[in-house]
Amino acid sequence: MKTVLVSAVALIDADGRILLAQRPEGKSMAGLWEFPGGKVEPGETPEQALIRELQEELAIDTWSSCLAPLTFASHSYPDFHLLMPLFACRKWQGIPVAQEGQTLKWVHARDLRSYPMPPADVPLIPVLRDWL
Ligand SMILES: Nc1nc2c([nH]c(=O)n2[C@@H]2O[C@H](COP(=O)(O)OP(=O)(O)OP(=O)(O)O)[C@@H](O)[C@H]2O)c(=O)[nH]1
Numbered sequence: 001m002k003t004v005l006v007s008a009v010a011l012i013d014a015d016g017r018i019l020l021a022q023r024p025e026g027k028s029m030a031g032l033w034e035f036p037g038g039k040v041e042p043g044e045t046p047e048q049a050l051i052r053e054l055q056e057e058l059a060i061d062t063w064s065s066c067l068a069p070l071t072f073a074s075h076s077y078p079d080f081h082l083l084m085p086l087f088a089c090r091k092w093q094g095i096p097v098a099q100e101g102q103t104l105k106w107v108h109a110r111d112l113r114s115y116p117m118p119p120a121d122v123p124l125i126p127v128l129r130d131w132l
């Protein structure tokens, strides 16, 4: 099975809340809440992919030096295996505005369980909660 590398980020605001994005109708796993990010393209580092995805999805800018490795997901979906590093980021430029029809929500770590996430993300929640 193909392993797909996806880079994702927990953006953390001054109140310690995390930004979740709800996948829009028409995409796979529509309605589930996920961390911003996307597929790493050939020739990109995970950090470069994330910086690009944050511009495309949220119209914010950040820098490699502001991306701290936090944990990762390794999960087999029926059609591919997902390998997803999760970075933490507290510093960016601009205000996140959904560029692709997503719904955005700032969520306290203790409330993350109330937001249905893709199965790959479920083990990341306690890691994030303990770390924050
Ligand atoms: N960004 C992101 N993707 C995730 C998370 N959890 C998870 O299983 N994924 C999966 O990782 C894959 C890649 O995400 P993506 O956002 O780049 O892919 P996409 O299909 O929405 O975009 P695309 O249309 O550009 O290919 C998707 O199958 C997505 O469901 C997550 O927390 N964040």
Ligand SMILES: [Mg+2]
Pocket (backbone or CB within 6 Å): 036, 037, 038, 039
């Ligand atoms: Mg994406």
